[in-house]
Amino acid sequence: MSPQLLTHVQRNDLEAIRQYLTSHKLGLNRYRVKVGDGQSNCLGIVSKRSFAPDLSRQSWLHPRLHYLLMQFAEKYVSPHITFTSIQVNHNYPCKPHKDTGNLGDSYIVAFGDYTGGQLCIEDTDFDIAYRGLLFNGSESLHWTRDWTGERFSIVFHTIKPKFPMIKKLSDYEAVFQDGTWKIKYINEEGQIDYLFGKNGLPHPLKGRTKTIESDTSV
Numbered sequence: 001m002s003p004q005l006l007t008h009v010q011r012n013d014l015e016a017i018r019q020y021l022t023s024h025k026l027g028l029n030r031y032r033v034k035v036g037d038g039q040s041n042c043l044g045i046v047s048k049r050s051f052a053p054d055l056s057r058q059s060w061l062h063p064r065l066h067y068l069l070m071q072f073a074e075k076y077v078s079p080h081i082t083f084t085s086i087q088v089n090h091n092y093p094c095k096p097h098k099d100t101g102n103l104g105d106s107y108i109v110a111f112g113d114y115t116g117g118q119l120c121i122e123d124t125d126f127d128i129a130y131r132g133l134l135f136n137g138s139e140s141l142h143w144t145r146d147w148t149g150e151r152f153s154i155v156f157h158t159i160k161p162k163f164p165m166i167k168k169l170s171d172y173e174a175v176f177q178d179g180t181w182k183i184k185y186i187n188e189e190g191q192i193d194y195l196f197g198k199n200g201l202p203h204p205l206k207g208r209t210k211t212i213e214s215d216t217s218v
Contacts, residue, residue, distance in 0.1 A: 001105070003121050006132035009076060014111045014130070017068050021090055021152055026058060038092035043069060044085035044169050047101070047159060052166045055183065059172065060195035063181035067174035069154065076132055077107045077156045084169055087155040094144045099137035099157065106137050106157035114149030
């Protein structure tokens with residue numbers, strides 16, 4: 001379908017996310033160098049190269065952010081689309097590209113103190129500052145216009161996995177326990193377990209030589 005602007009988002013509903021991203025640096029993503037430069041990381045379910053998709057390490061490194069994004073999605077995103085993953089961008093100018101690793105429509109919204117920075121889809125500009133937009137990034141060429149100031153954006157999307165999806169986003173829940181934010185899930189033994197900090201899922205390529213592949217998320 002054609003890009004569809006949705007209702008405006010209340011600033012208060014993005015303020016906690018903005019504050020978190022301002023005070024916590026997610027770091028550079030070396031897998032998205034073909035798309036742009038800056039901070040761009042994916043939470044939720046991500047591809048795992050030669051393995052079935054599973055939870056992104058960014059979710060258990062930042063469980064409170066995972067929680068805030070899911071709370072936002074419940075109000076603004078879920079009424080329109082389902083999703084597996086959330087791309088989080090901070091001052092990340094995107095070059096013209098298509099999201100070949102995604103399926104169907106995505107929901108995007110930008111926020112922060114900035115001017116400019118429209119999302120251009122097939123040469124049509126959309127002002128997504130505090131306003132959601134549905135668009136199919138796998139089919140439409142899109143990029144960001146220049147801006148001044150500090151610009152954030154979040155993109156809720158569904159990945160196109162190379163291997164069958166075994167884990168679902170709903171298998172993981174961000175909870176506040178014993179004074180710490182954690183990701184709650186059921187481990188392989190069928191027991192409740194928690195992911196946080198260095199206590200994460202085992203790396204599927206631990207001990208192997210890594211090769212850089214392009215990120216297939218928005």
